[in-house]
Amino acid sequence: MINYCKTLMLALALTGAASCSTATKTPEKTSSSQHRWSSEVLKDVRYGDFERNVMDVYLPEDRSPKSAFVINIHGGAWTQGDRKFDNQLSEYLVSHGIAVANINYRYANKEDTHLSGAPG
Numbered sequence: 001m002i003n004y005c006k007t008l009m010l011a012l013a014l015t016g017a018a019s020c021s022t023a024t025k026t027p028e029k030t031s032s033s034q035h036r037w038s039s040e041v042l043k044d045v046r047y048g049d050f051e052r053n054v055m056d057v058y059l060p061e062d063r064s065p066k067s068a069f070v071i072n073i074h075g076g077a078w079t080q081g082d083r084k085f086d087n088q089l090s091e092y093l094v095s096h097g098i099a100v101a102n103i104n105y106r107y108a109n110k111e112d113t114h115l116s117g118a119p120g
């Protein structure tokens with residue numbers, strides 16, 4: 001549980017830093033008639049040591065320190081799924097001025113998580 005909390009806190013810190021700093025990758029800028037705001041998308045941003053510790057960060061162009069921010073954690077019972085399944089949700093939110101970190105996470109297993117002492 002402590003490792004999960006540390007990972008989540010790291011993700012929060014990194015996404016906050018990403019919204020304030022210059023991206024190392026060229027962001028994709030999107031704008032269309034159905035979107036109210038232009039946006040910047042930072043793809044495949046690493047936030048930890050594990051292979052799946054990757055996120056996509058969606059930032060409204062006119063963001064400020066008071067802009068709303070959502071961390072989207074995909075479903076899958078900590079054992080399956082991918083952030084890419086929720087891209088439409090992230091695009092919808094950023095089109096309404098809400099910043100989003102759409103994250104992947106490492107899957108739970110019996111070797112290096114709280115499940116190591118679980119029966120079965």
